[in-house]
Amino acid sequence: xxxxxxxxxxxxxxxxxxxxxxxxxxxxxxxxxxxxxxxxxxxxxxxxxxxxxxxxxxxxxxxxxxxxxxxxxxxxxxxxxxxxxxxxxxxxxxxxxxxxxxxxxxxxxxxxxxxxxxxxxxxxxxxxxxxxxxxxxxxxxxxxxxxxxxxxxxxxxxxxxxxxxxxxxxxxxxxxxxxxxxxxxxxxxxxxxxxxxxxxxxxxxxxxxxxxxxxxxxxxxxxxxxxxxxxxxxxxxxxxxxxxxxxxxxxxxxxxxxxxxxxxxxxxx
Amino acid sequence: xxxxxxxxxxxxxxxxxxxxxxxxxxxxxxxxxxxxxxxxxxxxxxxxxxxxxxxxxxxxxxxxxxxxxxxxxxxxxxxxxxxxxxxxxxxxxxxxxxxxxxxxxxxxxxxxxxxxxxxxxxxxxxxxxxxxxxxxxxxxxxxxxxxxxxxxxxxxxxxxxxxxxxxxxxxxxxxxxxxxxxxxxxxxxxxxxxxxxxxxxxxxxxxxxxxxxxxxxxxxxxxxxxxxxxxxxxxxxxxxxxxxxxxxxxxxxxxxxxxxxxxxxxxxxxxxxxxxxxxxxxxxxxxxxxxxxxxx
Numbered sequence: 001x002x003x004x005x006x007x008x009x010x011x012x013x014x015x016x017x018x019x020x021x022x023x024x025x026x027x028x029x030x031x032x033x034x035x036x037x038x039x040x041x042x043x044x045x046x047x048x049x050x051x052x053x054x055x056x057x058x059x060x061x062x063x064x065x066x067x068x069x070x071x072x073x074x075x076x077x078x079x080x081x082x083x084x085x086x087x088x089x090x091x092x093x094x095x096x097x098x099x100x101x102x103x104x105x106x107x108x109x110x111x112x113x114x115x116x117x118x119x120x121x122x123x124x125x126x127x128x129x130x131x132x133x134x135x136x137x138x139x140x141x142x143x144x145x146x147x148x149x150x151x152x153x154x155x156x157x158x159x160x161x162x163x164x165x166x167x168x169x170x171x172x173x174x175x176x177x178x179x180x181x182x183x184x185x186x187x188x189x190x191x192x193x194x195x196x197x198x199x200x201x202x203x204x205x206x207x208x209x210x211x212x213x214x215x216x217x218x219x220x221x222x223x224x225x226x227x228x229x230x231x232x233x234x235x236x237x238x239x240x241x242x243x244x245x246x247x248x249x250x251x252x253x254x255x256x257x258x259x260x261x262x263x264x265x266x267x268x269x
Numbered sequence: 270x271x272x273x274x275x276x277x278x279x280x281x282x283x284x285x286x287x288x289x290x291x292x293x294x295x296x297x298x299x300x301x302x303x304x305x306x307x308x309x310x311x312x313x314x315x316x317x318x319x320x321x322x323x324x325x326x327x328x329x330x331x332x333x334x335x336x337x338x339x340x341x342x343x344x345x346x347x348x349x350x351x352x353x354x355x356x357x358x359x360x361x362x363x364x365x366x367x368x369x370x371x372x373x374x375x376x377x378x379x380x381x382x383x384x385x386x387x388x389x390x391x392x393x394x395x396x397x398x399x400x401x402x403x404x405x406x407x408x409x410x411x412x413x414x415x416x417x418x419x420x421x422x423x424x425x426x427x428x429x430x431x432x433x434x435x436x437x438x439x440x441x442x443x444x445x446x447x448x449x450x451x452x453x454x455x456x457x458x459x460x461x462x463x464x465x466x467x468x469x470x471x472x473x474x475x476x477x478x479x480x481x482x483x484x485x486x487x488x489x490x491x492x493x494x495x496x497x498x499x500x501x502x503x504x505x506x507x508x509x510x511x512x513x514x515x516x517x518x519x520x521x522x523x524x525x526x527x528x529x530x531x532x533x534x535x536x537x538x539x540x541x542x543x544x545x546x547x548x549x550x551x552x553x554x555x556x557x558x559x560x561x562x563x564x565x
Binding site: 103106107109110111112113114115118119120121122123201205208209212213225228231232234238248251252253254255256258259260 | 280283284285287288291292295296298407408410411412413414415416419422423492493495496497499500503504514515518519521526529530533534537538
């Protein structure tokens, strides 16, 4: 692991730790409303001020970070696992399976990612509880985000299948199942790791875009997407930039760090 | 060449047809499909309400709906948008030019900026010279498209340039890697050793050989630009196809959603195929690698 990666991981670790310790760091819950302090600027009591419902922005930022930073990797893991199974099996088995998977991948990739996500998300129930909306949003990201990685994994598998050690293992009579799990998948690890890291910022951004379009995590549960939705009231934000500068900065910094990790991982594989 | 063209056309047609069917099936299976608020309107007579129900019943069988839709599509009839109460063809006629113009500006602007900065990075090899473009591309890549749109809205700039900022980092990163790899190849070192000017080396020996690979970015740029146009048009209230796609999805307007799906898939696949064909034609026409090194 390079020095840049270590620094990026350390900063991300601090952000994750702060979000996990939200209960201790924040003075109130993310949904508690202070009716006497509506839209107040940052102060000793409310470090990042309050929103138009009198909720502590700092508490909402910490809890929102927890939702976005912990669930995006979970969705990326799901997408990578689906991609590994589908792409790996297609590359390994070849023939009609490979053609079928390639057609499926082409179908998924023929539609812009955000359009696909938006269309499928809008078809699912919108008036659900906040927890269900979180699960639906991130499960959807995981289930729809496999196509791009699957294409790369299929190509990587095709290269590996023709390599000497696999041909030798196959010739020595090892079962196809064992060959796939014990010899092929472990050698695909660099590609899988790279795809996992690359997917995380993509999913964080997708959740933010969905949240801004009103299709993300339901209120009162905060996420970066739902917090950014306040940007719609741009005249208020323009007069009081403290309202959203912290969340925008956090999204940008975390996105950059994740990209850095993904890029380094991709370059090293 | 003709067989390649036919194969590509067949692949595009099959993918588009499957995409449309998938879109229709998803909408049909989605909860709340077929619910029409007009049925709650007490002013409508029993006959009118029956007529509304009959209208929905025709969409219940996805296969039948899709076959009927495709038949109409071939005759130039794209159906009727239930949510906007207007023919889909009319909606597209009004909105498509605006979105295509935005996509044109966005893709050209983003690709132009990305290529320019990538070329400057390769040309100006001073330590740290790549830092500023890398930072800019990293920030643009890490920002949701909707946030970029709002920043543009605040600044009073046209939203189409927001699309350019979404496309730019993808083009820059790919182009930079491609150009750096080409700049390290032996023929470039030989050209520099012969004393050619740095601009000539950059243009004739680095950019030109890498150009076909860079052209492959066209397909992904169009797809990215359309994806970005959805939140950007919604946030900026631009009456384009991106906003229409959002309305269709939110209102579960089957006819409109299927038409947009078919249209977008067709556009993406055609641009991708053109880029692939261009790359294949260039590979066929280029001299073999051995011949190039022999000349050098």
